[in-house]
Amino acid sequence: MKLEHRDCIHNARALDPWVIDALLADVPDWTAIDGILSREFKLPDYRATIAFVNAVAQVADTQDHHPDMTVGYATCRVTWSTHSAGGALTENDFICAAKVNALYLGMTSA
């Protein structure tokens, strides 16, 4: 099943580096550095940025997996890591990153 269609699981385990490298191919434009997965999104203006933040928050609450977000006027950096795995990357981070990519595509193409 495509990553973006999967749901987060409980007790996700820290991923090995080679698994991280493989999963990165499924989340275009995200980078994994020091146990965090992040991407900066560009939006047309502040209103669109806040709408994006709210849509990401909705995904986060539904999945019970929550990113850090840094909001600018027309940018939002979304950062995932799994606290319960000691701040490492798990499949949950990649599942949520894929969901956010799909969300962004839906909000910015049309």
Ligand SMILES: C[C@H](O)[C@H](O)[C@H]1CNC2=NC(N)=NC(=O)C2=N1
């Ligand atoms: C109790 C609740 O399920 C946990 O605190 C969830 C909530 N959101 C979370 N978000 C992230 N990013 N990592 C977690 O380990 C995590 N744990």
